[in-house]
Amino acid sequence: MVKTQISILVLGILVFFNCNSNDKLEVKNETKPNQYITILGISQDAGYPQIDCDKECCNAYYEGTEPKKLISCLGLVDLLSKQKWLFDATPDISLQVLDLKKNHLDNGKVIDGIFLTHAHIGHYTGLMYLGFEALGGNNIPVYSMPRMKTYLENNGPWSQLLAFKNIELRQLQNDSIINLNNELKVTPILVPHRDEYSETVGYKIEGNNKSALFIPDIDKWYKWERNIIEEVKKVDYAFLDASFFRDGEMKGRDMSKIPHPFTTETTSLFENETVETKSKIYFIHFNHTNPTILESHHLKDSIQNLGFNFAKEGDVFEL
Numbered sequence: 121m122v123k124t125q126i127s128i129l130v131l132g133i134l135v136f137f138n139c140n141s142n143d144k145l146e147v148k149n150e151t152k153p154n155q156y157i158t159i160l161g162i163s164q165d166a167g168y169p170q171i172d173c174d175k176e177c178c179n180a181y182y183e184g185t186e187p188k189k190l191i192s193c194l195g196l197v198d199l200l201s202k203q204k205w206l207f208d209a210t211p212d213i214s215l216q217v218l219d220l221k222k223n224h225l226d227n228g229k230v231i232d233g234i235f236l237t238h239a240h241i242g243h244y245t246g247l248m249y250l251g252f253e254a255l256g257g258n259n260i261p262v263y264s265m266p267r268m269k270t271y272l273e274n275n276g277p278w279s280q281l282l283a284f285k286n287i288e289l290r291q292l293q294n295d296s297i298i299n300l301n302n303e304l305k306v307t308p309i310l311v312p313h314r315d316e317y318s319e320t321v322g323y324k325i326e327g328n329n330k331s332a333l334f335i336p337d338i339d340k341w342y343k344w345e346r347n348i349i350e351e352v353k354k355v356d357y358a359f360l361d362a363s364f365f366r367d368g369e370m371k372g373r374d375m376s377k378i379p380h381p382f383t384t385e386t387t388s389l390f391e392n393e394t395v396e397t398k399s400k401i402y403f404i405h406f407n408h409t410n411p412t413i414l415e416s417h418h419l420k421d422s423i424q425n426l427g428f429n430f431a432k433e434g435d436v437f438e439l
Contacts, residue, residue: 153438160216161190165242170408192405202227213246233261239317257286268318312343327439330356336405339379362403398427
């Protein structure tokens with residue numbers, strides 16, 4: 121009789137804790153929308169702090185006054201279908217996949233798919249962690265444009281990922297919609313950039329209620345056949361290239377050889393637009409020399425006072 125009572129008591133305790141654990145998991149998900157984008161990184165390809173940088177910008181990290189910034193990356197999460205995707209495979213992919221798993225969705229998969237923008241180091245080299253020496257992935261879907269696909273197929277070590285079936289390439293076409301499920305769709309959009317090995321795309325990401333534009337890399341807005349102001353007006357959020365704040369900040373380097381829209385150029389371009397339009401913009405992809413990569417800076421404050429925003433790791437945007 122005593123043993124039976126003890127067994128019932130233990131069973132009751134286990135059920136109690138099990139229920140509470142499940143309740144906590146449900147509450148955590150209830151605090152987020154059904155479909156959303158989350159910011160998994162904000163820095164330029166080489167990260168923050170950057171290699172061999174002993175300038176004030178990176179010393180702030182070493183002195184403990186500024187946190188590490190992961191490389192520019194978006195996560196796309198669907199809590200209803202229990203799916204999650206990455207936009208770009210960065211060298212920080214291990215931490216970014218962990219972030220998605222711990223803080224957003226653990227669906228038993230490493231990732232449901234990866235969308236690549238182009239073949240510069242911060243945007244695709246994270247694929248190596250899916251390979252034989254690391255994860256040993258099993259046909260993880262990787263979405264890429266035609267030149268990018270050919271580059272991966274014909275150059276090692278990336279071709280080994282295909283030979284070992286660690287990844288499965290799925291070809292994209294400019295302006296052609298990919299339906300991820302009934303709720304979410306993705307459209308690649310060609311943009312002008314330094315296309316040594318592949319073309320470069322941004323992405324339009326659409327849910328049932330809202331949409332976003334993601335362009336982490338572009339040469340200059342005036343080189344694009346589309347009007348960036350009109351493109352921003354079509355979406356709810358625009359995550360835009362802010363690699364450099366202004367001309368001259370890269371001491372000892374000719375910045376015309378590494379063209380990007382300066383933050384000051386973008387803000388000037390939108391100067392006469394409404395606050396509603398400006399507030400859709402979230403700057404991302406900051407070089408370590410860009411003072412707005414810091415948690416707090418007077419130049420960052422001045423841009424925010426104009427109505428613009430800065431992407432921050434952990435932010436969530438409902439779709």
